[in-house]
Amino acid sequence: MQIDFHHGVTYVLARLAGFEHEAASIIAYSAQYVDDAINGGLIRFSNGALFSRMSSAHRMLDYRNFKELSNHHVWIPFHFLPGNNGLPAGQEAGGAFIDRLICRPNSYVAQDMVKECIREQHRPYALHRLGITMHVYADTWSHQGFAGINHPINVATRLVDAQGNPDRKLMSRMAGYFISEALPLGHGAVLSNPDRPFLRWGYTNGRGEQIWRDNPKDFLEAADHLYQALRCYQLGDPTFKEADEIPKPDRLLIDKMLRTTTDEDKHARHQKWVSAIAQGQFSFGKAIVTYLPKGKNSWKYIALGTEKVIDQTDETFAYSQTFLNSHWKRFHDALQAHHFHILHELLPRYGICAV
Numbered sequence: 001m002q003i004d005f006h007h008g009v010t011y012v013l014a015r016l017a018g019f020e021h022e023a024a025s026i027i028a029y030s031a032q033y034v035d036d037a038i039n040g041g042l043i044r045f046s047n048g049a050l051f052s053r054m055s056s057a058h059r060m061l062d063y064r065n066f067k068e069l070s071n072h073h074v075w076i077p078f079h080f081l082p083g084n085n086g087l088p089a090g091q092e093a094g095g096a097f098i099d100r101l102i103c104r105p106n107s108y109v110a111q112d113m114v115k116e117c118i119r120e121q122h123r124p125y126a127l128h129r130l131g132i133t134m135h136v137y138a139d140t141w142s143h144q145g146f147a148g149i150n151h152p153i154n155v156a157t158r159l160v161d162a163q164g165n166p167d168r169k170l171m172s173r174m175a176g177y178f179i180s181e182a183l184p185l186g187h188g189a190v191l192s193n194p195d196r197p198f199l200r201w202g203y204t205n206g207r208g209e210q211i212w213r214d215n216p217k218d219f220l221e222a223a224d225h226l227y228q229a230l231r232c233y234q235l236g237d238p239t240f241k242e243a244d245e246i247p248k249p250d251r252l253l254i255d256k257m258l259r260t261t262t263d264e265d266k267h268a269r270h271q272k273w274v275s276a277i278a279q280g281q282f283s284f285g286k287a288i289v290t291y292l293p294k295g296k297n298s299w300k301y302i303a304l305g306t307e308k309v310i311d312q313t314d315e316t317f318a319y320s321q322t323f324l325n326s327h328w329k330r331f332h333d334a335l336q337a338h339h340f341h342i343l344h345e346l347l348p349r350y351g352i353c354a355v
Contacts, residue, residue: 001135001142001219002195002266007032007291008273009223009254010134015284016250017230023127027230029291029299030131030331031138034078036293037335039311043304045319053332054339056132076101076354077342080148081136083107084350093351100352101147103140105218106225110140111240112346114229118238120337128327129334130233134226136338141222142194145211155206156190162200196266197258216259223254250283303328 010031014024033056040055056078076082083104085093089112093100104110117133120126146154159167193201197219202212228243235242246254257276263269270291280286292298294309301307303326304317323329343355 001138001197001222002192002269003032003035003291004261004266004269004273005138005197005219005222006035006135008270008277008289009219009258010131010138010226011287011289012250012254012273012277012282013223013227013246014230015287016246016282017227018234019230021287025289026127026327027131027134028289029327030128030334031135032131032291033293033299033331034132034135034335037331038309041311041313044316045323046316047319049319051323051329051332054335056335073339073343073355075148076347077339078132078136079139080143080146081107081110081113081140081342082147082347082350082352082354083140083144084109084352089349098147098149098151098153100350101149101151101354102153103143103146103148105141105144105221106137107140109346109350110137112349113137113342115238115240116341116346117338118229118233118236121233121236123334123337124325125330125334125337128331129338130230132331132334132338134229137229138222138226141218142215144194144218145205146194151206153206156203158202158204158210159190159193160202164202167201192266196264197269198260198262216255219258220251220255223258224251247283253281299326299328299331302326 007028011024011028014027015021019027035057037054037056038058040053043051043053045051056074058074080101080103082101084100084107085095085102086104086107087093088108114133114137117130120129123129161167161169190201190203193199194213194215197215199215200213201215202210204210224246227246228240232238232240232243237243245251253276257273261269261272263272274289276282277287277289294300295307303323306315306317347354
């Protein structure tokens with residue numbers, strides 16, 4: 001999914017679930033920043049202090065830089081959560097190992113990830129981790145059928161549009177890409193088709209199976225489940241016994257916007273969600289939401305005082321006591337906690353080793 005869903009829709013769902021504006025803004029910012037936290041490594045401060053941060057995305061999300069993108073420590077925990085063949089922990093999945101790595105919507109693995117996030121809400125970075133969790137959870141719908149490693153299972157051919165005709169628009173876009181071993185990584189062979197909410201399309205996967213995708217339907221289903229997760233977090237209920245549904249008028253509007261906001265530019269779609277929120281079209285009333293991943297007034301700028309998109313390895317930053325409680329630092333703390341839990345605790349519970 002892209003910024004229109006990860007930031008715009010996530011904010012809407014958080015407000016509908018009962019979070020106030022400030023908390024919902026942290027959740028939504030964190031959900032989107034997963035795609036924009038492209039710098040990793042050690043932060044060095046002028047007073048000698050150090051902070052180790054990690055990246056949750058790569059500089060190029062267009063699948064041309066396959067050597068960087070092949071880092072499964074990024075793709076598996078943050079973008080292509082393994083679905084374990086749709087089976088719960090402790091049940092023998094059988095089949096090839098790759099089948100267990102394929103992302104599946106609302107898998108047991110994904111549900112357990114959400115429950116752990118709810119149980120850990122006493123942490124100072126809890127809302128930031130909730131945003132990260134909502135990003136990964138949402139992507140189990142958009143990235144379904146693909147795996148976060150370089151593998152032939154991700155090959156896609158015979159691409160078709162909503163009418164079942166050859167998708168010449170996508171083929172034209174593909175002509176500008178370096179066709180290589182990069183494409184079996186994630187959903188690289190179909191570019192951003194899985195991430196755009198208004199598309200209906202199809203393809204033949206690496207096993208020769210014909211796959212039909214109805215993104216508006218999948219994205220609305222994702223919204224339903226994210227709302228339930230956010231609501232249960234608000235209620236402190238990791239059992240999901242108190243899960244309810246999005247208020248009907250709001251759900252109808254979300255559905256309509258997912259289907260009819262058809263701009264190719266993800267930022268144009270995002271702006272329409274921001275405008276709808278500002279106009280008070282949802283039941284929680286008017287609100288002004290913004291997202292600045294880098295540059296002045298961004299979380300990173302407030303924490304480190306830099307407007308740069310890419311950091312140099314030899315840079316030194318001025319230290320302030322406010323750094324320890326900054327949103328940027330807490331987001332990276334949450335990334336570390338999420339990353340460790342997924343790779344070292346959750347996936348091993350399912351018999352999956354991806355470290």
